[in-house]
Amino acid sequence: MTAERSLEKGGEECRRGTAERSLEKGGEECRRGTAERSLERGGEGWQRRTAELRLRLLPLLALLALLLALAACSGSEQPSPPEAAGSAVPAASTSSDTGRAAPASGEGAAAAAVKPDAVSGEKPITIGFAMDTLLEERWKKDRDLFVEAAGELGADVIVKSAAGDDARQISQAEAMISQGVDVLVVVPHNAEATAAIVSKAHKSGIKVLSYDRLIKNADVDLYVSFDNIEVGRLQAQTIAKQVPSGNYVYIGGADTDNNAHQFKDGVFEVLQPRIDRGDIRIVYDQWSKDWKPVHALDHMREALDANGTGGIDAVIAANDATAGGAVQALAEYGLEGRIPVAGQDADLAAMRRIASGTQTMTVYKPIGRLAEETARLAVALAKGDPTGATRRVNNGKIEVPSILLKPVAVDASNLEETVIADGFHSREDVYGTDEGE
Ligand code: BGC
Numbered sequence: 001m002t003a004e005r006s007l008e009k010g011g012e013e014c015r016r017g018t019a020e021r022s023l024e025k026g027g028e029e030c031r032r033g034t035a036e037r038s039l040e041r042g043g044e045g046w047q048r049r050t051a052e053l054r055l056r057l058l059p060l061l062a063l064l065a066l067l068l069a070l071a072a073c074s075g076s077e078q079p080s081p082p083e084a085a086g087s088a089v090p091a092a093s094t095s096s097d098t099g100r101a102a103p104a105s106g107e108g109a110a111a112a113a114v115k116p117d118a119v120s121g122e123k124p125i126t127i128g129f130a131m132d133t134l135l136e137e138r139w140k141k142d143r144d145l146f147v148e149a150a151g152e153l154g155a156d157v158i159v160k161s162a163a164g165d166d167a168r169q170i171s172q173a174e175a176m177i178s179q180g181v182d183v184l185v186v187v188p189h190n191a192e193a194t195a196a197i198v199s200k201a202h203k204s205g206i207k208v209l210s211y212d213r214l215i216k217n218a219d220v221d222l223y224v225s226f227d228n229i230e231v232g233r234l235q236a237q238t239i240a241k242q243v244p245s246g247n248y249v250y251i252g253g254a255d256t257d258n259n260a261h262q263f264k265d266g267v268f269e270v271l272q273p274r275i276d277r278g279d280i281r282i283v284y285d286q287w288s289k290d291w292k293p294v295h296a297l298d299h300m301r302e303a304l305d306a307n308g309t310g311g312i313d314a315v316i317a318a319n320d321a322t323a324g325g326a327v328q329a330l331a332e333y334g335l336e337g338r339i340p341v342a343g344q345d346a347d348l349a350a351m352r353r354i355a356s357g358t359q360t361m362t363v364y365k366p367i368g369r370l371a372e373e374t375a376r377l378a379v380a381l382a383k384g385d386p387t388g389a390t391r392r393v394n395n396g397k398i399e400v401p402s403i404l405l406k407p408v409a410v411d412a413s414n415l416e417e418t419v420i421a422d423g424f425h426s427r428e429d430v431y432g433t434d435e436g437e
Helices: 003-016 018-034 035-047 052-072 137-151 166-181 195-203 227-244 258-277 293-308 320-332 346-357 367-383 416-420 427-431
Strands: 126-131 156-161 183-187 205-212 222-226 246-251 279-288 315-316 361-362 391-394 400-403 408-411
Touching: 126 137, 126 367, 137 156, 137 315, 137 367, 156 166, 156 391, 166 183, 166 195, 166 361, 183 195, 183 367, 195 222, 222 346, 222 367, 227 258, 227 315, 246 258, 246 293, 246 320, 279 293, 279 391, 293 320, 315 320, 315 391, 320 346, 346 361, 346 416, 346 427, 367 391, 367 400
Parallel strands: 126 156, 126 183, 183 205, 205 222, 222 400, 246 279, 246 315
Antiparallel strands: 361 408, 391 400
């Protein structure tokens, strides 16, 4: 192989061995290690000899330098991995309108295989992020912040959303497993059905992190979420303070989501002693399929029809989207703003309802922290490093090592110092002006 051809090949390897994100940097590194630099170095030695000899030996010197350059570049060569037909999102790619790291397209981006880094010679870690849905506002935040956080750690992310379809979520995860991701992060649509993903991933030596929602009856490696029982407690404590006795409606989330059960457990932990004393009566209690606000709307209408406009004193909805459905039904009955309503997620629409008085409270879960922690822990799992998980949550099969972040109750009185101070929403977005109310 001639020196020239080898150099070309070396340069090509450098480019191929670099994630899109570091292409420029890697290329530069390669160039710095090439003929030019080596020629300069080699030339110094020959300067000590006569000019004539140097002239004669110059072509030989150039050849030598080219070989040196090749050696420098081939030091960082890695065997090229097979091209995978997946959609690795270069983690540092940014979406132009948010300025945030984001997949080039919502559910996955330009095809790229898992490639070695030209500079370090190390293969960047690729995380498969198998999401249930991007329907609620929060999940787009989760996606963008997670990709950004992973990027800061030098990891790439393949994002897939199953649009609430179990079979689709499983086949998307399978595709990422065959693509050779280093670790899988899963937001399960169905807590039970996604157990299949865990066993398939483990067969390929890939660890699985359950994100925000717990996968049940499976050997999940790590669970990172908020304390969801506490979310329910915060809702019930706030509402029970305002309505210590009376008729309550509970609008649940998706029965298939473990979180929906945990939120409900937290709510009833607080309400049960009052129910037992006869202070509080639950006059309506239903799950909302797939968390859809339209089901919450129907449920609330049903509750109002069954109990009459004077028969309901408080509503606790499992999230802000379902709270939105409940508030819409209340509005149809002229009760908007007259009956306390709780939700959770700190969605913008809910923050506006809180500012205008049609929703009483929400629970703020700082998604940025969840995304950052998860990105850090996913990389640790991929490397086989310890995660430092101190808690355990039973998923029906094992005690899953868990990290649970703290949720915060938010109402009109602390909206400013929580959600707005954190930059989760701007004052202008919440109030329609940056002056506040
Ligand atoms: C999450 C909530 C979300 C809901 C609907 C739950 O598992 O914890 O934050 O609103 O799913 O997507």
